[in-house]
Amino acid sequence: MNPATSSTSAGGRPALRVTEKKSIAAGVCRLTLVDPRGERLPDWEPGAHIELTLRQGLTRQYSLCGDRWDPMAYQIAVLREPSSRGASEYIHDELSVGDSVEVGGPRNNFRMVPAEGYLLIAGGIGITPLIPMIAQAEMMNLPWTLLYSGRQLETMAFADQMSEYGAHAVVRATDTGDRLDLAASIEAAPRGTKIYCCGPEAMVDAVESYCARLPAGMLRRERFAAKERQAPVRSLPYEVELAQTGKRLVLQPGESVLDAVVAAGVPLLASCREGLCGTCETPVLAGVPDHRDSILDARERERNDTFFPCVSRAASDRLVIDA
Amino acid sequence: MTSPEAPVRTEQQVPSLAGDPFGETVLSDPFEFQRELRERGPVVYLPEYGVYGMGRYEEVRAALVNWQAFLSGNGVGVNPARQHPKSAILELDPPDHDAPRHTLEPLLGPRRLARFKDEWVDKAEALVDELVQREHVDAVSDLAEAFPLSVFPDAIGISDEGRESLLLYSDHLFNLFGPHNALVERGQAAFPEIASRIEDQVHRDALAPDGFGSELWEAADHGDITGELAGGLVRSLLIAGIDTTVHSLGAIIEAFLSAPDQWQALRADPRRARVAFDEAVRWASPVQTFFRTASRDVVVGDATVPEGEKILMFLGSANRDPRRWHDPDSFDLNRDPSGHVGFGMGIHRCVGQHVARLEAECVLHALARRVSRIEPAGEPSLHLNNTLRGWKTLPVRLVPA
Incomplete structure (x- = not known):
């Protein structure tokens, strides 16, 4: 199954739907992405990027170039690059209006700060x-x-x-x-x-x-960062072990870890459910999380020692968390 | 909706609710007013102040998140232009809000707070050790005020001098979000002197080198925020970071007094402290209300709030809306309080919520180990404030374990 055209969601967040695809320059197309439920998307500021998960766990980051006063849509512009290991070709040649694509973030390492x-x-x-x-x-x-x-x-x-x-x-x-x-x-x-x-x-x-x-x-x-993820984003079920109680949960990639933990009777406090506020942060004791939050920076993500179960999930077969 | 011949007055489309949400009657016992507010509709006109109000969870949460339609930059109090400078973060809209928010947020995030944890645990344990030996304890002054005052000003890096007046300072500023009533009158006389002393304390030179205050000035050196914003944010930490935590800690003691079995549940499993604290924040809503301003004509339910009008967000009412919460008036550790709006929601959500949670966790763990029962030991008295809800005194006996 091609994950980019399925409706699989990331954690508790649904995959976004492509509502417009437009050529805006030679070799550059602009995508408009919306929440399929018609809900607001997480807020962003100039300089922010989102991370798209494309086929075979390939992830690519694209800067947001739309209007943040419109909370219902993200826009990105994608250059066709032969060196992108198929990511940009896939977006240009295959991804179509109506398809779904998984999105992490937004994150921002390029913030616009006060100036004269x-x-x-x-x-x-x-x-x-x-x-x-x-x-x-x-x-x-x-x-x-x-x-x-x-x-x-x-x-x-x-x-x-x-x-x-x-x-x-x-x-x-x-x-x-x-x-x-x-x-x-x-x-x-x-x-x-x-x-x-x-x-x-x-x-x-x-x-x-x-x-x-x-x-x-x-x-x-x-x-332009073209760094590869340590572990590919998965499309197979994985196990989450709750270290404090010894409970083991089997999750589908589209399920919310937060919801699964709470459903298993283990209290886990959350608030925004968008990977923004940090309330549900949970230490990771073993395994590799697939981070989808807007909070951790690249170094913090690579440590694999904490994650936000409201939106993030596992890149490895098993994740042991301190819950 | 409107026609040129016969303009319809907006307040006639929206149900109206008489009564003064900032009057002594409602501040003392807001629950009946809030229930009526929720019953009237998703948005209600409050003729007493010529403003709108929202009290149902779904609409309050949606409005808090929708910063495009519900502005904070016009002030989050009833008066558009208050007598003191606007907050350096709370009363800004994007894009001005971006830099202060993103500078402060990581400073107050859990990973950066970890360095304080051991010290705060020790201080909480020492404080509770002392309190369990007393016959009578005022849970407000001896615990809810004493603990934050012993840790948070240090974390900011401000001097020891005059810490009690920090509470008077922020109490008055929270009163100023409401109308010019007796509560504001009462705080006015002492305010200028306290404010000028605090201005001296938040100066860069007066701050200890390793606290949040200095870190904000370092961010200004790096150009992430302006120097003016750095000073304003240090002041904001003092205004919003102590009184709110005091009333939250008071609320959790009040909550356990209301439900002694829940105290036993916490003692049996102290890992529930985090949930317990947020459930207390939901249940008591120490920050009761904040205003927003409609950036355009905004449709809420089947009513329209006209552009430029103020809307009072009743956080306390949303947190007890039976449409969202089962048996909302009970304090229950088995509830998942996630999603309550006691810390707000959206881009203006309480930036210090992780600080408050860590302080509360330290206090609750210390209490859970040493106190078998929390019993009332006299009549409590309410502390009235136009924005905050809390106690002036809460006499208790902490029965040693």
């Missing part, structure tokens, strides 16, 4: 997290400049919308031979400007070196 102004630097599909930042800077009436480069104009998502911002948004296709002088722009940025950069490794490295003399925290960057 923003210098936003995007390379290629790295534009996506910056789109909500532009909207937010506009809303707050703060000065901003976007420096957006890509290989060819027709591959550059959102480039067509940038013309409405006039001189705020500088869009350059490098195939014209025209290059942005990022070092000079960073040098010229007024004090109090925060710099946000998202793009390919080489570009982020270059921007980092140009910002080396700036105080800590002035540059915020997000690299």
